[in-house]
Amino acid sequence: MKDDLQHIEELYRDAIIGQEFEPTVSFKTRISFLLMYLQIRKIFILLLILIGITIGVYFGYSSIINGELHQTNHEAIISNEVSENIAIVEDESNPSFTEDLSVSDIIEMETDAYTVDEKVTKEPAQILDAYLQTGEVSSSDKKYDINTISVMNSKEAYYISVNSSDLNLYESNISPVDIDGIFSKNMDEIEPPIISENTLKKARIFSLSLYGSPSITMAGVKVENGDNKYLNIRKDGESPALSWAVGGDIQIHLKNWFIQTGINYSVYRNNKNYNYNYQLLDSANSYFNYDTVWVWIYDPPNLEYPVMVGIDTTWVPVYKDINVYNRGTNQWSYLEIPILVGYQFNYRKFDFEIATGISIGFLMNYSGSLPHFPDVEGMDNIDKLDNNINRTMYNYLLQLGMIYNFSKKWSILTQPYFKQNLQSVFDNKYPVNQRFSAVGLNVGLRVRF
Amino acid sequence: MQSDNEKIISGCIRNEYNSQKILYKKYYNVLMGLCLRYCQSKAEAEDVLLTGFYRIFRNIKKYDGTGSFENWIKRIVVNTAIDNFRKNSKYYYHDNIDDFIDKEILSETMHDNFSSNDILEKVNELSEGSRVVFNLFTIEGYSHKEIAEILDVSESTSKTQLRRAKISLKKKLLEIGTIKTNEKR
Numbered sequence: 342m343k344d345d346l347q348h349i350e351e352l353y354r355d356a357i358i359g360q361e362f363e364p365t366v367s368f369k370t371r372i373s374f375l376l377m378y379l380q381i382r383k384i385f386i387l388l389l390i391l392i393g394i395t396i397g398v399y400f401g402y403s404s405i406i407n408g409e410l411h412q413t414n415h416e417a418i419i420s421n422e423v424s425e426n427i428a429i430v431e432d433e434s435n436p437s438f439t440e441d442l443s444v445s446d447i448i449e450m451e452t453d454a455y456t457v458d459e460k461v462t463k464e465p466a467q468i469l470d471a472y473l474q475t476g477e478v479s480s481s482d483k484k485y486d487i488n489t490i491s492v493m494n495s496k497e498a499y500y501i502s503v504n505s506s507d508l509n510l511y512e513s514n515i516s517p518v519d520i521d522g523i524f525s526k527n528m529d530e531i532e533p534p535i536i537s538e539n540t541l542k543k544a545r546i547f548s549l550s551l552y553g554s555p556s557i558t559m560a561g562v563k564v565e566n567g568d569n570k571y572l573n574i575r576k577d578g579e580s581p582a583l584s585w586a587v588g589g590d591i592q593i594h595l596k597n598w599f600i601q602t603g604i605n606y607s608v609y610r611n612n613k614n615y616n617y618n619y620q621l622l623d624s625a626n627s628y629f630n631y632d633t634v635w636v637w638i639y640d641p642p643n644l645e646y647p648v649m650v651g652i653d654t655t656w657v658p659v660y661k662d663i664n665v666y667n668r669g670t671n672q673w674s675y676l677e678i679p680i681l682v683g684y685q686f687n688y689r690k691f692d693f694e695i696a697t698g699i700s701i702g703f704l705m706n707y708s709g710s711l712p713h714f715p716d717v718e719g720m721d722n723i724d725k726l727d728n729n730i731n732r733t734m735y736n737y738l739l740q741l742g743m744i745y746n747f748s749k750k751w752s753i754l755t756q757p758y759f760k761q762n763l764q765s766v767f768d769n770k771y772p773v774n775q776r777f778s779a780v781g782l783n784v785g786l787r788v789r790f
Numbered sequence: 791m792q793s794d795n796e797k798i799i800s801g802c803i804r805n806e807y808n809s810q811k812i813l814y815k816k817y818y819n820v821l822m823g824l825c826l827r828y829c830q831s832k833a834e835a836e837d838v839l840l841t842g843f844y845r846i847f848r849n850i851k852k853y854d855g856t857g858s859f860e861n862w863i864k865r866i867v868v869n870t871a872i873d874n875f876r877k878n879s880k881y882y883y884h885d886n887i888d889d890f891i892d893k894e895i896l897s898e899t900m901h902d903n904f905s906s907n908d909i910l911e912k913v914n915e916l917s918e919g920s921r922v923v924f925n926l927f928t929i930e931g932y933s934h935k936e937i938a939e940i941l942d943v944s945e946s947t948s949k950t951q952l953r954r955a956k957i958s959l960k961k962k963l964l965e966i967g968t969i970k971t972n973e974k975r
Contacts, residue, residue, distance in 0.1 A: 346956040349963070350928045353913060356906035357929065362822040368836045375840060376810050379847055732807040 377676075377703055380732060384678065384701065391602075395547075395593065548789045550590045550603075550754055556781025558584040560611040560671075564714075565772035574712050578615035582670055584608045586781060590679070601681040601696055606674065606705070607760075609777040613709070614668040619718050620660035629654040667720050671709030673766060673777070675702030679738055692752070694742040700760070702734035714773055729771035735763040744787060756783035795859055802850045810847055820860070821867050827925045828871035830918065838874050842867035868930055872940055875922055904966045912962040920955035927952050 364372070378385070559581040564572045588605020635651035683696025707730065710720045723730075740758040747753065762776035798816070801809025821842060825835035846863050853862050913921060922941070926932045927948075932940065937948040 346960065349909075349956055349959050352906075352909050353924075353928060353959075356909045357823060357827070360819070360823045360910075362819055362826075364818055364822075365832075365836065368840070371836075371840055372814055372843065375844055375847075376807055376814070379805060379810065379844075380807055728808050728812075 377705075377732075381703055388602075388678070395591075546594045548592045548594065548752075548787050550592070550783075550785055550787040552588065552590070552754065552756070552783040552785025554586040554756075554758075554781045554783040556584045556586060556760075556779045557581050558609045558611060558777050558779040560609075561776050561778060563774040565774070571712060571714055571717050571773075574615060574617050574717055578613050578617075578667075578712075580612045580614070582610040582612040584610045584779065584781075586677075586783075588677070592683075594685070597685055599683050599685055599694070599696070601679065601683060601698070603679060605677050605679070607677050607702065607779075609673045609675070609779060610670050611777075612668075612670055615712060615720070616664075616666050617712075617717065618662050618664050619716075621663050621718065623659045623661040626659040626661075628657050628659070630657045663719070665712070665719060667710065669709065671711070671723065672707065673704065674706040675734055676705050677702040677734075677736070681738060681740060683740070683742075685742075690746050692742070692744040692746065694740075694744070696738075696740045696742070698738055699763070700736045700738050702736060704730065704732045704734065711773075714771075726767065726771065729767050731764060731766060731768050734766070737761045737763055740783075750789050752787040752789070754783065754785050754787045757781070758783060799850060799853065799859065802847060805847075813846075814843060817860070817863060821863065824864060824867055825871055827913075827929065828868070828875055828922055834874070838871050839867065841874075842870040845870060864930075868926075872922070872926075875918070876941065904963055908963065908966050909959075912959055912966075915962065916955050916958060920951045920958065923948050923951035924955035924959075 560579060562572060562575045562579075584607075586605050586607040588603055588607075590601050590603030590605075592599045592601045631652060631654050633653040635653065677700045679698060679700035681696040681698035683694050685692050685694040687693075707723050710722050711726075713719050713721045738758060738760050740756050742754060742756040744752045744754045758779075758781055760777075760779040760781070762778070765771075765774040765776055767773055767775060798809050798813050802813055818839075821839055822835060825839045825842070826832065829835040829838055842863075845866050849866070853859065913924065916924065923937055926937050926940070927934070934945045934948040934952075937943075938945040941948070
């Protein structure tokens, strides 16, 4: 029995030797992604940290901006419009009023009142009207401890609130008529949107763009040791091709400057139309040419065969002409992460920008064929060069942009760009240096937040 | 001069894509076979193998060159497979009623009229617990003490599982033998 059980172990050990397994397509894909991830792991982690920091900064900055924006709106109102009122008050020779009022005082007072206004159930205009008519504030209105002056506009209403006790309005000698003059004059003159779009736009430091891009790509080829035959065939047979990219960018705006990063899938293609001949040795038809036949005759006594023959021949190789006709498209696809620095300025509803930087590309896919190097005898699938292909690619990027802002948040962008591979698609061990350059146009949508 | 393996290893330590790809292609077969012995399905084995490769690439710099590299990576993948097994052990630890010891089986003599595939197939039919112990003991060469530590079971459980696996296998192989003998007749 023991022997049998022992035997089973041996049989099993023998059975597992020489088992063959083919990786499934799904496994191949996943291992490719794993290997790709190992290449970009550090960048990926760095990006995650950057995104984390960015989100942190964004929320921190937003809360600051909200506070500043609140203050800025009041400053804009007070400085642009109320200061005029103060000047008018000065003309009306009301020292008690003007002495007490500086712009900062008014801001402070207004801010106080602003919060109180929300509790006011009676329309501020009604309180003012009552005061203008009677010359005094009714006891019922005094309970609000506020005297509010509204500046009305046909489209939108903005108001300035001034704490009445701080203004010492009741003790002042300003007549209702004066006040009426002060404010009625400005009612017509005040431009409605005091909270400007610029003010709001400054608060939006992030923008996210999604785009698609047709492009023209072209492969520049150089060969070490100046192999002209190969180079000429490549240059004669290849031409620029229509390619494309799709992706998304995020911009972080710091005044007019911005930093841009994102991710995109870029395809580089070049058309090929190779048509060339090469000669291949036709071993079946090659032959020996018998040049000379030498015959030596000996006559030694013990030699059975006294004749020796020497044949002097020449090998005549016969070549056959092979014509290579290959057309189609070679394609290389990369997942790219651009990092750009740019400058942006605004003109009416348009933003114009210029940006430059680099992008790091990770090879995702490639297909096509190239003439065999160095003897150009036939075509090789690019797969054959797999071990000589660079998996990462660095590109130089120059990007212009014209952005049409059709709302405070949304824009349409058009970005012509130029991109140049900074290294060969092949590694240093392969003597062919091939770099793509691309000219394209990103078209897409941008949202600010 | 560096051997091929040393070149691949040093390339992997430098995180070179091509070296990693060569390593994966070179050892896929042996490691996939290993994973299949510890997993219920090919899909699960692929998951384990992928995790195993990740661990190999992340830890390859820890390989100090002593001992066989193949054994080192196999040990990593076995550990990965065991982790996976332990994670799912609540589903796997069950006994098939057919596997209970039948003393008559022990006394029967086995004939070699079955193929390697028959054995592989029958090992795959074992309960997961028995199969893992059987593989760890028979193929990986772990002792019962080590198996007990790895699987967090007692040593006697490991011994029982192994014995159960062998007897169950014998029973299954006897059945095949009987069927084939009858077919010949």
